Amino acid sequence: MYLMQSKNRAAILGYGAYIPYYRLPTTEIARVWRGGGSGPNVEKAVASMDEDTVTMAIEAARQAVAMSGLDSLGAVFVGTESKPYAVKPTSTIVAQALGQHHTLAADLEFACKAGTEAIQVITGLVGSGMIQAGLAIGMDTAQGRPGDDLEYTAASGGAAYVIGNKGEGAIAVIDCSTSFVSDTGDFWRRAHEKYPRHLSRFTGEPAYFYHIENAVRTLFEETGHKPGDFTYAVFHQPNPRFPVEVATRLGFTMDQIKTGLLNPMIGNTYSGSSPIGLAAVLDEAKPGDKILLASFGSGAGSDAFCLDVKDGITKKRGKSPTVKSMLQRGTRIDYSTYSKFRDKLHK
Amino acid sequence: MAIQSWRIRDRYYRLVGSRCASCGAEYFPPVYRCRECGSDKMKDKEMPKTGRIVTYTQLHEPLPGFEAQVPFYLALVELENGARVLTQVVDSPDEAVKTGAKVKATVRRAKVEGESGQIIYGYKFIVA
Structure with a gap:
């Protein structure tokens, strides 16, 4: 009785991930704040100074839409806790960059699970027949207080999913x-x-x-x-x-x-x-x-x-870059560069 | 967002240029009259998102609003349809930024406007 299941099943028709180019080894964070050691993870992905949730969401969304083969989206939802604006939707900027205007657009927030909330809502909209297809994005530029345990893991990246009616093009x-x-x-x-x-x-x-x-x-x-x-x-x-x-x-x-x-x-x-x-x-x-x-x-x-x-x-495999290829394409930075990129250090 | 940026946001986000309905010539940024045949029948056209670096330089003295990004690469990129774009090249190792290098478009923060704090997004390129 607690199961959620749309009468008409929805399916993933396209997806795209985004991992920023820069990586900060956690040994760098430990070097600065503890004098040595490392964090629980080896590295974390760091958005560049000219990246934010909007730019990364656009990149992932473009891959997802291209893979889906669709040119019209009934909804664009961005799940994030790092909106560039406190008031002004991230989703409308993403929609504009995709050339989508006749669409329901909204930002969702629920700490780390706003991305799957977006998937849930789009699934419901598609399953009910209200829209033919929609875009669900989970994306963040997570920040941890300098020296806090959270700083070792708080990272940037995410993925986008085009969800529509199941059919020949269904991925899942x-x-x-x-x-x-x-x-x-x-x-x-x-x-x-x-x-x-x-x-x-x-x-x-x-x-x-x-x-x-x-x-x-x-x-x-x-x-x-x-x-x-x-x-x-x-x-x-x-x-x-x-x-x-x-x-x-x-x-x-x-x-x-x-x-x-x-x-x-x-x-x-x-x-x-x-x-x-x-x-x-x-x-x-x-x-x-x-x-x-x-x-x-x-x-x-x-x-x-x-x-x-x-x-x-x-x-559809091969129509968007794999996560593995994004993991392989990257360069390591030091704590100073990371501080500059993530607005912890100003000129 | 400044009105000027708002009016041309599709140019910034999607590389929307123009195509001559008479002879098919394509332009970026968009033009009102075709330089090839003189026609004024110009239609919006999204440009290809890949191209090659024609020439480039590294900037150390940027325009206001770009100070935190120095040094950065500024390149003239020829898109697959022949249109040329003056653009920043980001997220690419120094040795990869060279004449003839294949590049692809991305959307990034261009700058943040003074006291208003509004973020201007626009195209930049990455060595593919």
Whole structure:
């Protein structure tokens, strides 16, 4: 009774990921603030000084739309917690850059799970017949206070998905989903504050694990699916450890999660985290594969999805750059350059 | 956003130039009359997003609003249809920025306007 399933199934028709060119090794952060060591992840992706959520969303969206082959979108939703403007939509700038005007456009915010919220809403709009296709984007330029634990992982990037009616061009059908939320103050940022605050270890058990486990177990109970039914599983990735731990608790193996586990290389891209993990999986998936996707957003909640990969994946593969190619194209920067790029250092 | 930037945002975001309906010549930035045949039947046309560097330089003394970005590459890029664009080249190693290098378009922040804080977005290119 908690399962969300559109009467007319919607499907992913195109997708595109975006990882910025610059990488900051976490040894650099540790060198500056601790005198040595490293963070939990090896590197994090850093947006350049001329990049923000708008520019990165446009890049990912262009790839997704090109792959879909569509020229009209009924909705453009951007899930992010790093809007360039407090008041002025990110989504309208993205829509303008795509040449889309007869479209519903909105920005969604739910800490790290706004991207999957966008997928949920577009799925509903398509499934109800209100629109033929829409664009759901999860993208962030996440920021951590200098020296804070969060600075090691807070990263930039994300992915965009064109969702429409299932048909010949379907890459993956969005079969069903569940959501689980509660008022949990694990992580927040008040208005006018530049950096978020968090309750350290409180972000784990009562927040990340509680919500993801509830969303995924509900999905299992109501569909009858078991972990072994899935070829791949993608979980939100605030650090390298949490997704492995939650996967183990839920009965998944490393083989099922390793393809979508990107945190060690790029950090936590917040609203982009699980969507970009899904993109990495779709880069390799085959028709017939089943994918579990589970996001987490502080505050707090989780969306869990069951996706079925279709023949369209084979026909459309190669029409947008792979996540792997983006991981390979990059250059390392030092803490000073990162500080300049991310507005921590001014001339 | 300054009115001037707002009016030409499709040029900045999507490289919208013009195509002559009479002879097919394409231009960026858009023109009101065709330089090839003199026709005034010009239509909006989105330019190709790839091209090659014709020539380039590295700027150390930029215009106001671009100070934080120095040094940066400024290049003349010839698009696949022959139209030429003066543009920044970003996210590319120094050794890759050279005459003849294949480039592709991206959208970036061009600058932030003074006290208003409005962000002007526009095209830049990356070595492909």
